[in-house]
Amino acid sequence: MLNKQKYKHGFVTNIPAEKFTKGLSEELISRISNRKEEPEWMLELRLKAYRHWLTLKEPKWADLKYPPINYQDIHYYSTPITEKQKKKSIEEVDPELLKTFERLGIPLNEQKRLAGVAVDVVFDSVSLGTTHQDALEKSGVIFCSISSAIKKYPDLVKKYFGSVVPYKDNFFACLNAAVFTDGSFCFIPKGVRCPLDLSTYFRINEKDTGQFERTLIVAEESSYVNYLEGCTAPMRDSHQLHAAVVELVALDHAEIRYSTVQNWYPGNEQGQGGIYNFVTKRGKCLGKHSRISWTQVEAGAAITWKYPSCILQGDHSSGAFYSVALTHDKMQADTGTNMIHIGKNTKSTIISKGISTDDSVNSYRGQVKILPQAKGARNFSQCDSMLAGKNSAANTYPLMEIQNKTAVVEHEATTSRINEDQLFYLKSRGLDTESAISLLVNGFCHQVFKKLPLEFSVEAVKLIEMKLENSIA
Amino acid sequence: MLKIQNLYAQTEGHSILKGINLEIKAGEIHAIMGPNGCGKSTLAKVIAGHPEYEISQGKILYEKNFDYQDISKWTPEERAKEGLFMAFQYPVEVPGVSNLNLLKASFNSICKHQEVPEMEEEDFISLVKKKTEMVGLPFSFLDRSVNEDFSGGEKKRNEILQMAVLSPRLAVLDETDSGLDVDSMTIIAQALNNLKSKQNAFLLITHYNRLLNHIKPDFVHIMKDGKIQKSGDHQLANELEEKGYTGLV
Numbered sequence: 001m002l003n004k005q006k007y008k009h010g011f012v013t014n015i016p017a018e019k020f021t022k023g024l025s026e027e028l029i030s031r032i033s034n035r036k037e038e039p040e041w042m043l044e045l046r047l048k049a050y051r052h053w054l055t056l057k058e059p060k061w062a063d064l065k066y067p068p069i070n071y072q073d074i075h076y077y078s079t080p081i082t083e084k085q086k087k088k089s090i091e092e093v094d095p096e097l098l099k100t101f102e103r104l105g106i107p108l109n110e111q112k113r114l115a116g117v118a119v120d121v122v123f124d125s126v127s128l129g130t131t132h133q134d135a136l137e138k139s140g141v142i143f144c145s146i147s148s149a150i151k152k153y154p155d156l157v158k159k160y161f162g163s164v165v166p167y168k169d170n171f172f173a174c175l176n177a178a179v180f181t182d183g184s185f186c187f188i189p190k191g192v193r194c195p196l197d198l199s200t201y202f203r204i205n206e207k208d209t210g211q212f213e214r215t216l217i218v219a220e221e222s223s224y225v226n227y228l229e230g231c232t233a234p235m236r237d238s239h240q241l242h243a244a245v246v247e248l249v250a251l252d253h254a255e256i257r258y259s260t261v262q263n264w265y266p267g268n269e270q271g272q273g274g275i276y277n278f279v280t281k282r283g284k285c286l287g288k289h290s291r292i293s294w295t296q297v298e299a300g301a302a303i304t305w306k307y308p309s310c311i312l313q314g315d316h317s318s319g320a321f322y323s324v325a326l327t328h329d330k331m332q333a334d335t336g337t338n339m340i341h342i343g344k345n346t347k348s349t350i351i352s353k354g355i356s357t358d359d360s361v362n363s364y365r366g367q368v369k370i371l372p373q374a375k376g377a378r379n380f381s382q383c384d385s386m387l388a389g390k391n392s393a394a395n396t397y398p399l400m401e402i403q404n405k406t407a408v409v410e411h412e413a414t415t416s417r418i419n420e421d422q423l424f425y426l427k428s429r430g431l432d433t434e435s436a437i438s439l440l441v442n443g444f445c446h447q448v449f450k451k452l453p454l455e456f457s458v459e460a461v462k463l464i465e466m467k468l469e470n471s472i473a
Numbered sequence: 474m475l476k477i478q479n480l481y482a483q484t485e486g487h488s489i490l491k492g493i494n495l496e497i498k499a500g501e502i503h504a505i506m507g508p509n510g511c512g513k514s515t516l517a518k519v520i521a522g523h524p525e526y527e528i529s530q531g532k533i534l535y536e537k538n539f540d541y542q543d544i545s546k547w548t549p550e551e552r553a554k555e556g557l558f559m560a561f562q563y564p565v566e567v568p569g570v571s572n573l574n575l576l577k578a579s580f581n582s583i584c585k586h587q588e589v590p591e592m593e594e595e596d597f598i599s600l601v602k603k604k605t606e607m608v609g610l611p612f613s614f615l616d617r618s619v620n621e622d623f624s625g626g627e628k629k630r631n632e633i634l635q636m637a638v639l640s641p642r643l644a645v646l647d648e649t650d651s652g653l654d655v656d657s658m659t660i661i662a663q664a665l666n667n668l669k670s671k672q673n674a675f676l677l678i679t680h681y682n683r684l685l686n687h688i689k690p691d692f693v694h695i696m697k698d699g700k701i702q703k704s705g706d707h708q709l710a711n712e713l714e715e716k717g718y719t720g721l722v
Contacts, residue, residue, distance in 0.1 A: 427548065428559055430579045431578055440570070
């Protein structure tokens with residue numbers, strides 16, 4: 001067995017924090033809303049969601065085993081004390097925090113920051129700031145924290161917030177609507193091709209703190225945006241909850257490409273600690289010829305419960321889901337997508353690659369639904385699983401509900417083990433075991449990796465290689 | 474370059490190689506011929522280090538800087554890095570990995586081991602292109618996934634392409650001629666003749682002497698029941714053609 005390399009982003013930033021007392025109540029929600037200086041309507045929405053949430057039960061249909069979550073034992077709000085007042089510029093942020101993000105590969109100061117990407121950084125419950133805002137403003141693009149957007153662009157937020165994932169959608173989305181803290185807001189006006197890639201980096205730092213990310217991206221007619229999301233957390237013995245909601249809206253001829261490299265702390269070999277990642281991500285192709293694609297590399301978190309989906313409402317709209325999910329040790333992932341065809345000639349593509357090693361469980365769960373009015377709908381799904389551990393498991397749950405005869409739906413699925421013949425072939429070409437495995441796995445994931453923006457794809461390849469090196473002898 | 478001494482090998486309790494002796498010197502071409510199931514492909518795999526076979530007796534001595542070492546415990550990659558190459562009878566598909574990427578990874582791994590500086594990307598690509606032409610394949614072939622959806626002939630040519638790029642000291646070609654049409658056979662034979670030098674050696678494993686009409690072996694060995702029964706010069710292959718295995722051994 002190779003030496004287990006520790007999770008690379010598991011350090012803690014030592015910075016004094018202000019945390020709201022543990023527990024969930026109307027009072028807490030008012031306190032969050034108040035701290036964020038929200039308008040009355042937002043608080044009302046939160047409370048409505050909370051009251052509804054109290055009537056809901058945690059969903060149990062996924063292939064996930066975990067002890068009950070005590071929702072009263074979580075800090076719902078935590079901010080570094082130095083960032084209680086939002087800074088005018090990201091450069092004024094506490095140097096300790098700047099150092100943290102630099103260490104995570106996200107330099108924020110003007111000289112070092114990434115040129116082609118505007119970044120919003122969210123630390124526990126607060127957005128610390130957003131780079132390149134001036135440049136974006138010139139082209140009319142709004143990219144800021146959701147908290148600022150609620151105050152500065154209430155009409156836009158009111159119009160779209162909850163329009164794709166209503167608070168009643170599911171247990172975790174409902175909880176998020178009640179207690180969400182920060183996330184990003186992106187608005188690409190009509191006809192604008194966003195001049196920079198937009199990116200949000202989520203970092204959990206404080207112990208026993210949950211993170212409730214809320215992101216909303218709206219692309220107006222004929223606009224285009226490429227959005228990237230990354231996330232990490234320190235290594236801690238206890239589990240932490242990340243319950244996010246991401247909503248995308250694409251109007252006529254607009255295109256949103258949303259990519260994630262999810263690298264939350266997965267817990268240790270015994271399954272202690274790690275993030276519980278319960279996420280609702282959904283995009284609505286509202287306009288005709290609109291396009292939304294979800295590309296995800298799920299390489300972290302103790303539990304992943306995540307189904308980035310598309311509602312294909314506009315005629316000729318198309319949705320795509322490209323996913324690589326890697327699980328190791330005691331990780332559990334239940335992930336997939338939901339493609340709902342409503343408009344005519346709508347098209348969806350699903351490519352899912354699951355790799356399970358050690359004792360982990362990796363499930364694909366997907367639904368393709370073609371409604372009666374969705375004439376000429378097409379779907380292609382391909383779900384491949386690779387097993388690399390004696391005790392690992394891979395499951396595939398594809399569901400198809402087709403209510404229109406003109407639909408063309410294709411589904412392919414394979415399950416394989418890392419193949420001895422392939423290994424011998426590559427080794428006989430001079431590659432050692434690790435290089436051979438990483439070549440095989442990269443080949444296995446190639447269809448998804450090529451959909452990622454270049455810098456993300458390089459990172460994803462490295463991440464998967466590192467994780468596999470630890471898991472496969 | 475290679476001395477196989479009294480080699481016995483088995484898999485899953487069946488003994489397949491039963492006392493092989495063979496010596497190959499630099500600059501030589503050897504051919505091993507034999508009926509189905511005589512163990513000739515096993516010999517190729519055992520030389521390459523296939524984990525399925527267990528060596529129960531004997532040695533595989535491989536010369537490195539005039540010093541012979543027993544490589545029978547070496548991993549396949551250690552052997553490859555020291556200049557051993559096997560062209561597979563059934564090349565394996567590696568989906569999603571382009572031919573070029575595999576060539577690059579192999580080439581760099583071997584260079585690193587032999588402490589030769591890696592080639593510049595451009596130089597490497599032009600080297601690969603030259604070799605691709607030599608085996609009569611289009612450059613677009615380099616972007617295709619390794620052996621995936623290749624015809625039988627393409628798979629065999631690809632093995633020779635890899636060999637041409639990696640320039641091994643000792644190449645073991647396991648039934649490279651099987652399943653080839655006449656044109657592919659000619660191209661592969663020409664490529665092999667091009668690759669031959671005084672410094673390297675080939676071990677051709679084959680059923681027929683079709684390939685041997687194009688590449689003239691210095692030695693021909695007839696194998697049966699896990700043993701080399703008879704050795705001779707290239708005339709032996711012709712004799713075999715006339716008399717068949719049963720008539721000869």
